[in-house]
Amino acid sequence: MLGTVIRLFPLWAILLSLFAYQQPALFIDMKSAIVPLLTVVMLTMGLTLKPQDFLDVVKNRRAVSIGILLQFTVMPMVAIVISLALGFNPEQTVGMVLVGSVAGGTASNVICYLAKGDVALSISMTAISTLLGVFLTPVLTGALAGLSVEVPMTAMLMSLIKIVLLPVVGGVLINSFLSGLTQRLLPVLPLISVSAIVVIIAIVVALNAASLAVIGPAIALAVILHNGLGLAAGYYACRLLGMPEIVCRTIAIEVGLQNSGLATALAMKFFTPVAAIPGTLFSIWHNISGSLLAAYWSKTPQMKRPSKPSADFSKG
Structure with missing residues (x-):
């Protein structure tokens, strides 16, 4: 029952978003809760990790390295290209760049499992990209969006250290020293995370209720293109590099699914509610597209590795 509730995350996000669109006054005053809610999400992520998850990078260092490189090059560059192609204003552009510059999404591990990917690799990539994102997200956002808008x-x-690094590290430490407690909490942690993200989405929808009808469709198109191109680039780049199918699927999911809740929170804290719309719509869409892709891959035999592969990236 609990698993079904969690898997229906996109539905709850859509329903609460529609309610917030119709009754924005009920959510607007909750604007200050966005950052604390995101901190809770990152803490729940930390509670599911152990130091070993970071050490596992050594075992999969080639695959992780390629995945991280794609994560922090493909997604930011695709974001800026789409923004320019669609003629977005600076606020919309910085929102797209934020989505492209954050780490992989916390939902990627579940999607990877459903898609019959390499879950250990997925967890390692999420953990490492989250830590690297603390430093890379501000740099990439400043480099790509800084020409059109001032990026602090x-x-x-400093906010990423407080919102991401400290909660994640704290969660890892709690899971290491109080594993009995975290094991009991494990079944409800995804529900806590999903609930927090759904509320964040609803708040942002309420804050943008007056403008969503005008700018929402264009940003929705941008988000769908961004997510789709990220998934495709992650998969086919790995195929060209001769990686095993299971690794190709895993990296595709890690590259295509972003921590858009974090992008939304950063947009609200440092920019405007309009800049938070891409992250809000991405949060809904990437769970839908990821679930559909996982359903397809779970029933699709894994393709054989391309002939004369350049290397076996499944091992250290």
Whole structure:
């Protein structure tokens, strides 16, 4: 029952978003709760990790390295290209760049499992990209969006340390020393995370209720293109590099699914509610597309590795 509730995350997000769109006054005053809610999400992520998950990078260092490189190059660059192609204003552009510059999404591990990917690799990539994102997200946002809007890189870095690094590290430490407690909490942690993200989405929808009808469709198109191109680039780049199918699927999911809740929170804290719309819509869409892709891959035999592969990336 609990698993079904969690898997229906996109439905709850859509329903609460529609309610917030119709009754924005009920959510607007909750604006200050966005960052604390995101901190809770990152803490729940930390509670599911152990130091071993970071050490596992050594075992999969080639695959992780390629995945991280794609994560922090493909997604930011695709975001800026789409924004320019669709003629977005600076607020919309910085929102797209934020989505492209954050780490992989916390939902990627579940999607990877459903898609019959390499869950250990997925967890390792999520953990490492989350830590790297603390420093890379402000740098990439400043480099790509800084020409059109002032990006407070130092302030953003400090916020990411407080919102991401400290909660994740704290969760890992709690899971290491109080594993009995975290094991009991494990079944409800995804529900806590999903609930927090759904509320964040609803708040942002309420704050943008007046403008969503005008700018929402264009940003929705951008989000769908961004997510789709990220999934495709992650998969086919790995195929070209001769990686095993299971690794190709895993990296595709890690590259295509972003921590858009974090992008939304950063947009609200440092920019405007309009800049938070891409992250809000991405949060809904990437769970839908990821679930559909997982359903397809779970029933699809894994393709054989391309002939004369350049290397076996499944091992260290």
